[in-house]
Structure formats: C-alpha cells, structure tokens
Amino acid sequence: MDINQTLPQVDLPPNMIHLGLGQPSNHLLPIKELEKAAAHCLSKENSFFLAYGEERGNANFRQTLAEFLTGQYPNPVDPGQLMITNGNSQALDFICTLFARPGDTVLVEEPSYFLALRIFADRKLNLVSIPVDDNGMVTDVLKKKLETLKPSFLYIIPTYHNPASVTLSFKRRQDLVKICAQKDLLVVADEVYHFLNYTDDPPPPMGNWIDKCPLISLGSFSKILAPGLRLGWMHTSPDLIKKMTMSGLIDSGGGFNPFTSEIVNSVISLGFLKANIQRLKNVYHQRIKIFCDQLRIHLPDQAVFKVPQGGYFIWVRLPDNIDTKSFRKAAQKQNVDFHPGALFSHKKGLKNYMRLSFAFYDEEVLAEGARRLGKVISENLS
C-alpha cells in the first residue's frame, strides 16, 4: 500500500510519513454517500440549482443546513443567518475584499492557521497578533491592543485551534464578544473543527453571539464531509449577509456553489452527514489514543504536548533554545516530517514548536511516525 495515497496535493516520497499533513485519509472520503446523494438530487425534475444561484445560497439548502445546525448547537440557527461559501479559504478571501484594504491592520492569534496568514499576506494586510494560552486567545491582551489599534477585523480559530489545539473558554468567548462589541470590531471565527470533538462538547460556537457584536462564524464541509467539495457557510447577522450579497462578485456569478449545494442538501437530508461525523469522531478518537501513547513512549521528556480534545492537531513544544526547523532535513532523511512552529507565526516566532496531525494516516503508520520522530528529536536535543 502506498501510505501517501497519491492525493493531488500530497507529493511525497513513497515511504515518507509527513505528520504535518492536515487533511483526511482518502478512505475517509464518503464517495458512496455522495454517489447516492447525487442520484437523489439529479433525478429531480427541477433544475433550478443549475442556474445562477440565489446570492446567499440556495434557499432549500440553507433551510436544511439551518435545521442540521440547530440540532447540533445549543441555540437555534435561522436560514436567514446563513450564507453559502466555497469553503473557509474562499470565505476569508471574500471577507478581505469587502472589509479590508491593503495596509489595514488585521488581528490574528499567535499561533494562527498558516495558510490564512498567506491569504492575508496576498492582500498586503498588516498583521498584529494576540497570544494564545490553554484557554485560547488571551482576551486581556486583546483589550489592551485595542486601546491604540483600529483593525479591520480579528481572525480567530476558537475551537480545537489549528495548530495549538486549544479551545477558547466560555468565559473568554463572552469577554471577546463584549470587547469587540464595544469597539465595533468584526470577529471572523474559523469554526471548521467545531463538530470534531472527541470528549465533551465544546462551548457554543461563536455563531451563538452574532446579535451581540459584528461576527462571522465560518463553517465548512471540508473536515466533516470532503475538502474537494469546496463548500462551506457563514453564520452571521442578516445585516452582514445583506452587505456581502451586494458585492460585485456575487452579483455577477450568483451564489457561490449552487450545484454542489444541492448534492450536499441531499447528503444531509438522507442522514449521511450526521453518520459521517460520528464515524470520523470514532476513527480520529482511536487514532489519537494510539498516536499520543506512542509519542509519549518515543519523544524525549523535553517534548511537551497535550492530548487533543477535538480537531486535527497536536502542538508539540520543545525547549526554548530549539529551532525545530533546524532538524527538518534530518527528519526527512529518516522518512518523517512535520510542520515547524514558525510557519504558524506571522513574525516567525514559535520556533521551538511543531504541528503534528493524525487526520491523514492510519494508526499503524502514526505509530511508526512517532517512533521515527522520537528518534530524530532525541538526536537533535542532545
């Protein structure tokens, strides 16, 4: 078996175990369910979803999605609070077009999702970061920063953070909303991992507070169904949706993904989404156990990490004087790889960290990866 599954964005030597990869295993992509859903939706007489779509997304899909989210969240979601996107990367890009200009300041977390940082860099935005601790973004620091700064928006990954794997506490969520309401600061919450909890439920998603401060909660089918669909949603206030649907891009192209939306509408209606999420949670939970056990066995004591409660990632901290990037080549020589911490810092800090993930490989491969990584780290700490 080719452990690297010959996926399009994964171009690796056959025996390499790249523990940094943040995408699901090929065999976890539910093609049979999509086949049934496509047959279900395309056998209909009504082909409205082949025309230019409603600006905010197909009405019936938003209805189905709102019902699904209402079943998952502590508070009801209304279809009028949803706008369909091509996934969170496109949503972030779109938000940059509408809410920021080159040179504007945007607040991010330290660490933050490295490819969001790249999207912001393409827009020539000026990034300022707020540190993250075990309870997520340190809201006291945010408050302080906002005494002098006037950012265009704040980008946060509140739940099962990428890469830090921490979750913003309920108390901090309330603080964040209060602070941003006072300053009229738009919060862009990337909640892509919200449904992937392996222990207790997380706090309510930030979408819970859309009537309390300017806030867009980004959801996606990439982690709970398939990234190749390029489908997601924004959960936000009707006022912000109205503003966004008036953009030239939407006016010209119509809603973002009407065809795929209708197929995913069938996926949800046929009950496949709920079943798929449960299946993923079972698989990932099992992987975490094995992987963390093996990491504890093979990594030296100076490599510290917490067992993730959800999401995709393990964030490993090494002693302050270590730059994980410095032994990446040595790791690759031993057929193991990781994402060095500095990737996740807009100011190239966090050099002593590395991001690992258990989304892509099966347990056996993860165990072997942990063994190889332990060896490399041990050799480079001594």
Added chain:
Amino acid sequence: MDINQTLPQVDLPPNMIHLGLGQPSNHLLPIKELEKAAAHCLSKENSFFLAYGEERGNANFRQTLAEFLTGQYPNPVDPGQLMITNGNSQALDFICTLFARPGDTVLVEEPSYFLALRIFADRKLNLVSIPVDDNGMVTDVLKKKLETLKPSFLYIIPTYHNPASVTLSFKRRQDLVKICAQKDLLVVADEVYHFLNYTDDPPPPMGNWIDKCPLISLGSFSKILAPGLRLGWMHTSPDLIKKMTMSGLIDSGGGFNPFTSEIVNSVISLGFLKANIQRLKNVYHQRIKIFCDQLRIHLPDQAVFKVPQGGYFIWVRLPDNIDTKSFRKAAQKQNVDFHPGALFSHKKGLKNYMRLSFAFYDEEVLAEGARRLGKVISENLS
C-alpha cells in the same frame, strides 16, 4: 406556464418579459446529462477529487478539457496551459487580488460587461475605457492611451461582446497583442461566448496568443453547460499559472472546484458537451431569427441594431438625445423590461442604448416582448 421560470436570481412579476436577462432558459439546463455524468464519475473507486485538489485543477480534467479545446480551436491547447476556476466572475476577482491594488488603473471597453465593472469597483480600481466599434476595441485608441497610462491589466470581451455583440477582428487581435507585448500589459480576455457562434466561426480565441504577450483567456461552462456549476478555466502561459497557484487562497483551499470538475470531466468524456453546444446553437439561432424579425417589425426606424452572429445579446441604439432609462418605468408598466445602456458604461455614458437578450425566453415570448417594447419605444420617441 410561468414565463419567468421561478429561477433563484429572477424575481419578476409573472407576466413581465425582461428582455435584459442574460441567462439560459431553465429547460436548456442539461440535468439528465449531469445525472448520467455524476453516476459515471461517482461510481469509480478512486475518490481523489474529494480531497484538496491539485492547485491548477485536476490533472485528468485538464487533459480532457485540453483535448476538447484542441478539437474546437485552430491551434492545440496543452493541459499545462490550463487552470480551473469557479467561473469567470471568480476568475476576475482572483486576478484583481493578484495583479491589482486599490487605486490602480484598469482598462475596460466602452461598453463593457456591467458586473465586471462592479467587481472592479469593489476593488476600488480606477477604470479607463477604450471605445468599441463594429470590429471590437479600437486598438489605435488603446495605443494612444498607453503612451501615458500604466494600467495593471486590460479587460476585454473579444468575441460576441457583452453587450455590444461585436467581435474583435483578426487584424485587431494581432494589433492588440503587439501593443500589449510592447508595453508588457496583461490582457484578460473574457471569452465566455466564444463557442456560441450562429454563422461562421469567429477568429481564433485570444488564447491563441498566450506566448506572444501576457494574456489570460477566461473560458466558462456557464453558457455552454450550466451557470450553477460555477466552473470555468483560464488558458494562459505556464509562467502565469505558476504565479497564480502560489497564491495563499489556492495554497489553503487547493484547486478551485475538484468535485464539480470530475463530474464535468465525465460530461465531456461521454460526449455530452459537444452535443449540448450544438443544441444551444440551434435553439438560439432559431430564436434570433424570430426575435430580430419581430424587432424590425415593431421597433421604430430610429432604433438601430445588428443581427448577432453569436453570443447572447442585441445592442439597440436610439437617437443620441434619448435616455433609455427615462422610459424604463413606462416599459415595466407594460410588462416589458430591458437593461439600459448606461449600466455598461463605467462613466454612465451610452444612455441612448439598451441591451436585449434571447437566452432566457422562448420564441413566442420574445415575439410578444418585441411587440411590447416597440410600443413603449414608439411612445417615448414621439
């Protein structure tokens, strides 16, 4: 029958004939073919297209598309010259992100596609226009303008222009390429109507000259298959593709539409695309005959237009002192509507024009629309 087909972006009174609408009739959207194509592609074992896609688009889809285009164009197209998009609106938006900054100058035609103008407005671009005559953009004026201006790019609709319905002549294409090569000016050619010719073949698409000057030719499945797919392509040089695939948006989300790409790959492989284009050409050609006949009968002599050789549009000119917008309300009262000329001018000129289309309504409705429109124009010219 509801003549307005209750489409998502079409919110009209039931008896209104909106001759401005530039989208295909509902019954021309090939849902049965898409059903078969989805079954064909989703019954496969390999689900690579559900993962994050290759940055420039699925390799096998680009291969299929290149073969298709090679069969249609005078010169061969290589898969390495193609990058898949979410349709031309998204492609334009993406090009703005990568090649322009707010305040930059962009050259457009006068007239130009009104929603492209909106996309550029969202980016706070400074628009300068080049006039269009019966042979398309007047390249002598372009040359003159470029003596003083340094635009970020030039946006042109070379074939079956929206709204002017003219086609850039072969000679002008060569001029354009020569001028832009000299000035190293990026040409963005929106070639969405290229395949919809109703008489002779048009000149070669601008993609023919990608090795002669910086040029991106935008193609789309919106007009030849279905707008709701949100799928298109760029035909350009490998160098420009490399630059674009290095953007943060692509790095984060992967290729733009891998799932839908694979379904359309099956559409093409099964021979449905070629058949669908032929069907559309037959239908539209027939509609043009009837509609133009009726317009000639009912419109007063001062309303001048040419029979379109391809595309979607008829561009009607009224006497210079007429503002077509001034009688739009009167038209709506008589249950007919159109797009006034000023929409297509970034400087609100062209007031004495109107855009009509035959893409949305059947012949009978078009004939009735021509009758109603003739009455309104006659009343407002006297």
